[in-house]
Amino acid sequence: MGKKIAIVGAGAVGSKVGGHMLANGEDVTFIDGWPDHVEKINKDGLYMTGNTPEEEMTVQGRALHLTDVQELAKEDPIDIAFVSMKSYDTEWATQLIKPYLAPDGFIVSLQNCMNEEFIAAIVGWGKVMGTIAAKISVQMPGPGHVHRNGPIMGNSHTVFRVGEPHGRITPRAEEVAQLCGYCDSYLVTTNLWGERWTKLVMNSSSNPMAAASGLSSTAISEDADLRKVKIHLAAEAIEVGRAAGFNLEKLHGIDCGQWTKALDGDKAAYAEIEEDYIEMGKKGNPDGRPSMGQDMQKGRRTEIDFMNGLVCMKAREFGLKTPVNDGIVEAVKMVEKDPSKATPDLVKGLLP
Template identity: 30%
Template sequence: MKVAVIGAGAVGGLLAALLDRAGHEVVVTARGEHLAAIRADGIVLDGGYGSHVARVAPAETLPAGPFDLVLLATKAQDADTALRANLAGVGTAPLLVVQNGLGGIRVAREVLLDTPLLGGLALFATSFLSPGRITVTAALPLVLGAADGTPRAVLDRVAAVLREALPIEVVESLEGAQWTKLLVNHVNALPAITGLSVQQTVADAALRRVLAASLRETVGIANRLGIRFTGLQGIPGWILPWLGRGPLAIAASLPRLLARRMGDVPNPGSTLQSLRRGQLTEIDFLNGAVVRIAGEHGLPAPINAGIVALVHEVERTGEFFIPAQVAERIRV
């Protein structure tokens, strides 16, 4: 199968490498030093999914298709620009949007009116800390779901192809899975604010309290909107609504569980990785999406708004906060 990956960063680079190892013909887009490194040495993969050097075809934009499948794995804030720059390559192939946060499918539908759309949620954890190199710190599945209007046969066909490369879970409700993944991604913001790993932020009592408060606030908003969470990563969907109704200790159980599953290798989280590369983060599509959706429905979201403000401050200044400063700025 001929597969294109738009955005060969931590997630896209991993998927490209695994698909190459499974025997597919893979074309990727990248920029700058990362593009140069892939051209020279391929995508060098190591960690939880094993080692592999993927000799993929790299370019700044996709060549004209046809492709059998296209993956969009850019940061959420770059999705619209990336899709429009690669329209000739995308063509009519099914598009799998693999991004954190909410809104990726909506953006893709605005650009690609008739393309079959799928959503992918990366439960695996990867680090992309140097050009051309991808390290897997948690070898977990990729979750797939179909966007409204996409035939189930397309979802099943894409799932079958991707299962040749890595573990795949298929969900019936993409929206419910996206909200559950949004909760999982709440662990990314505090590392970006403090410069600490996910495991370190969860281990710190003050930071864990802020994180738990942000989770409880998000679940409370989802409950008000009637969102039905989908179970992911061994977390039953039915239990998540209770995180928005009980004490912080209950909400804190989720990040403790996630940190344990990440193991001992320090995981910086995707938001901190963006900062380390000198890039803007996707915080507006993570905690910021909670603030936006809450505002659209006249609901307050002060904890998530405070977290978003601190991440943007780090983006502007390049200076991290110590845990006590975070606790002072975000009162729980």
């Protein structure tokens, strides 16, 4: 497309999306704080794998250490910067790339949670866009290597949803969507905030489950009590999202109202959700974990405050109670300090 692109945060999602841009001839510069990863990309390229032979490829690219970002001052400015960092790193990452943006350049939040407001406080709302990546399921087995655990979704599920904060369809939103589309299916949405909260419902009912239980997504899906905790987490987040006025999208093709019905005793709704959880657990890598589960394995800080913590905070604003989300926040924080406490029973104990 002829644009200069920066990926600020070449973790699993940033590397996967940026890698496919490189494979399609785009001008991409990775910026990351993992020295070995940066060196590996510069020396040998970025190695990408998945569940099929067709996904295996190595793309040659350029990566900068955080201390070398100042080199961008000698070059043409950045047209599009994708911030793909953990939520708690959003603000400093935005400050890092801000001086190198073109006059009409902008920043795309390619992250979990809801970070557009943090970015806008630094660069202004006119330079902010959001992109939700749902069911991309990627991890970093090592430096210079990104692996996709789940299947390529294609027409079965739209992975990337790109939107402007003001909700209008714009040429730049369409351009960003096409860039993400090198990796998998995409659309431009007029409902960024509803899409964001819908993804938050998905994340808040899966990420902390893996972190606090120590189990893979597949193992969680096979346990009836753990599935019940997931349903409670999602139902609470859905109630808060609706109170906030968000237009929630379907979850895995199921109307969000089904979660509320399930907890109100609707056996058909409960069975529909359970069947979906079980079927999703059968897809992809049986040992695959969402990002928070991966964080625990690697001894990193999680995004629990920006995920379930946000659900709990918003609930208090509307006078709502979220006991299971409150409990999972405490459980994850406890496990962050002592990983040996991660057990399925810790999570099952949250059931009312």
